[in-house]
Amino acid sequence: MKNNKIGWIEQELTRLKEAGLFNTIRTIESPMDAWVTIDGRRLLNFCANNYLGMANHPRLRAAAKKAIDESGVGPGAVRTIAGTMSVHIELEERLAAFKKAEACITFQSGFTANLATIPALVGKDDVIFSDELNHASIIDGCRLSRAKTIRYAHNSPEDLRRKIAETTEYGRRLIVTDGVFSMDGDIAPLDQLCEIAEEHGILLMVDDAHGEGVLGKGGRGIVDHFNLHGRVDVEVGTLSKAFGVVGGLVAGNQTIIDWLRQRGRPFLFSSAMTVPDTAACIEAVNMLEESTEQVDTLWSNAAFLKQGMQQLGFDTGHSETPIVPIMLGEAPLAQEFSRQLLQEGLFAMAIGFPTVPKGKARIRVMNSAAHSQEDLEKALEIFAKVGKSLGVI
Ligand SMILES: Cc1ncc(COP(=O)(O)O)c(C=O)c1O
Structure with missing residues (x-):
């Protein structure tokens, strides 16, 4: 029987097919x-x-199997309710050390890391300056925050400066950019963005999903690539690409990470990464640190x-x-x-x-x-x- 309520979806699907x-x-x-x-x-x-061939690597597979035998499969509930498992803490400490950051928090995915972070840092009276080609998860994080989002021209510190100068009414401010732009493979001029952020006292956030395990010494990411340790407030990453598993992370300033544990909604209201995922990621860090x-x-x-x-x-x-x-x-x-x-x-x-x-x-x-x-x-x-x-x- 024809369902009239979804006729428009059928038309849209046909249109997508016709347009390739x-x-x-x-x-x-x-x-x-x-x-x-x-x-x-x-x-x-x-x-x-x-990127690194980790998704089916024997060492990650073995680590995941061992972790299941020792600690089971799932975390049971969100971490603030059922308690956090030692394997998650171990991964966060290892990632922070690997990335030379003060602290780190993990999420279920890179997507949820962005959805957690942006609304925790800015709200409806605030302003976000966002690269026009930023990833969908940044765009959605900006929308969720209800802050005014001002797009600056792709990888253009000049346009960012202009947009900052034109914006005179604001509460808090945040600059956000992809680290590596996933469709073109170009790198954000993070050193210049960092200078602008410091000059104006604006929070700086980079989403290094495609730089994690790729850029920097031994894959330590974009902050390491530009040698900006301690100067970029928030570095989001994913464990689903070079790390070959699944999960998201935020590395950076201890106070911000503490805040995300209190106010990052996907951390508070959604269960953590599974045990084998987490253990496999720890093994990936071991491998990257070894060679x-x-x-x-x-x-x-x-x-x-x-x-x-x-x-x-x-x-x-x-x-x-x-x-x-x-x-x-x-x-x-x-x-x-x-x-x-x-x-x-x-x-x-x-x-x-x-x-x-x-x-x-x-x-x-x-x-x-x-x-x-x-x-x-x-x-x-x-x-x-x-x-x-x-x-x-
Ligand atoms: C820039 C960027 N951020 C976030 C994500 C989402 O990462 P995940 O697959 O871990 O959710 C992606 C994945 O495509 C990405 O390219």
């Missing part, structure tokens, strides 16, 4: 790794944010692939990191490109509006330390074939 903007979500039948199985076929994987090998491999893989793509004639935008966008323009072309890559044995997703602006659709190629040299050469071969068949190069 409908998300087709593939089922992965294997662990997340350099190669994955989809529909029974082994495919080279360039989709995942599994920079995986981080080094990630960067050399990324340099090789990016250069290869450019030599083939692809436009890789202005990426400065292992995120390599292959700029294609219209969404249907990007979708067809992705489909043909899949046919040739390579999994890389097309990204279109609303994730990126209209007319800026692309294939986003995500590098990983898990890729071998042979994998990278194969990828370039496949991209060349599809690029030529679609007249892109």
Whole structure:
């Protein structure tokens, strides 16, 4: 029977399909790794944010299994109600030390870390200066806070200065930016933003989801990359990308972290990360502290692939990191490109509006330390074939 209440949703779904903007979500039948199985076929994987190949690493798997045997699976309730498990405290202490921050708090995801942090720092009489290309979770955190949000031009300290000067009525103020912009792979000029924040006495927050485990010495993140220890008030991160697991973190000033334990709503009203997730993340920290090998491999893989793509004639935008966008323009072309890559044995997703602006659709190629040299050469071969068949190069 036709349900009239949802007719508009059917129309919207049809419209998305016609515009080439409908998300087709593939089922992965294997662990997340350099190669994955989809529909029974082994495919080279360039989709995942599994930068360091941790998602299926034997050491993380073993740590998770051991933790289950010792401490069970779940935390039982939110931490303020059922008590916090020692494994969560251990992870927070280890992350703070790794990142050379005063303190750290973990959340269920990077998304909830942003939803917790922004409304805890600013409210309806306050002002947020937010980079125009910030991630959806920052945008939602800003909305939840009810503060006035003023967008400044992407990665433009000049425009930020202008916007600050124009804003004369405010209570508290917060500057917020992605660290690495996930769709273009460019890095925020955090050193300059930090100077502006200090000059004006404004809180500074960076969401380093794609810099965590990637930027800085041995993957210590964007604050380490710019050597700004102690000067950035809030550094949000995720444990779902380079760390290969799931979870979010906020590292920074002790007082702010104490405040988030009292006022971060996803901390207060939602259960913590599971035990095996947390233990696997501790093992990831162990590995990063022992050696920079995986981080080094990630960067050399990324340099090789990016250069290869450019030599083939692809436009890789202005990426400065292992995120390599292959700029294609219209969404249907990007979708067809992705489909043909899949046919040739390579999994890389097309990204279109609303994730990126209209007319800026692309294939986003995500590098990983898990890729071998042979994998990278194969990828370039496949991209060349599809690029030529679609007249892109
Ligand atoms: C900049 C940024 N912040 C936050 C998130 C959310 O992280 P998580 O997957 O841990 O929720 C992402 C993930 O795509 C991101 O790119």
